[in-house]
Amino acid sequence: MLKKRILQIVILLFVAIFVTTGCNKNSTPDTEPSNQTADTPPALTGEELVNGRCIECHTMDRIKRDRSNEEWDEHTHRMLSKSPEMFTEEEFLRVLEYLQEQY
Numbered sequence: 001m002l003k004k005r006i007l008q009i010v011i012l013l014f015v016a017i018f019v020t021t022g023c024n025k026n027s028t029p030d031t032e033p034s035n036q037t038a039d040t041p042p043a044l045t046g047e048e049l050v051n052g053r054c055i056e057c058h059t060m061d062r063i064k065r066d067r068s069n070e071e072w073d074e075h076t077h078r079m080l081s082k083s084p085e086m087f088t089e090e091e092f093l094r095v096l097e098y099l100q101e102q103y
C-alpha cells in the first residue's frame with residue numbers, strides 16, 4: 001500500500017516536471033516580444049521611409065526639390081493627412097527631419 005503511494009508520488013513528480021518544462025517551452029514565446037523590440041531598433045531611416053512610402057502615390061521627382069523647412073512641414077503634414085497610417089508619429093518626425101536636411 002505504501003509502495004503504491006510512493007509510486008503515485010513519483011508519477012505525480014514526473015508529471016509535474018513534464019508540465020513545468022512544457023510550460024517553459026510555452027513561455028519561450030514570451031521572450032519573443034523583447035526580441036522583436038530588439039529587432040525594431042534597426043528602424044528605417046528617414047531616407048528609407050521616404051523611398052519606401054512616399055512613392056506610393058507619386059514619384060520621387062515630385063518630392064526632390066529645394067524647399068524651406070516650413071514648406072516641408074506643410075507638405076509632409078498634407079501627405080500624412082492623405083494617408084494617416086503611412087507613418088507612426090516617430091517615423092513622421094524622422095521623415096520630416098530627413099527632408100528638411102536633404103532638400
Ligand code: HEC
Binds near residue numbers: 076
Ligand atoms: C496617399 C498618397 C500620397 C502619399 C503616400 C504621399 N503623397 Fe505626396 N502627394 C500626393 C498627391 C495626390 C499630391 C498632389 C496634390 C497635393 O499637393 O496635395 C502630392 C504632392 C506632393 C508634394 C507637392 C509637389 C508639388 O509639385 O508641389 C510633395 C512635396 C509631396 N507630395 C511629398 C510627399 C512626401 C514627402 C511623402 C511621404 C512623406 C508623400 N508625398 C506621400 C499624394 C501622396
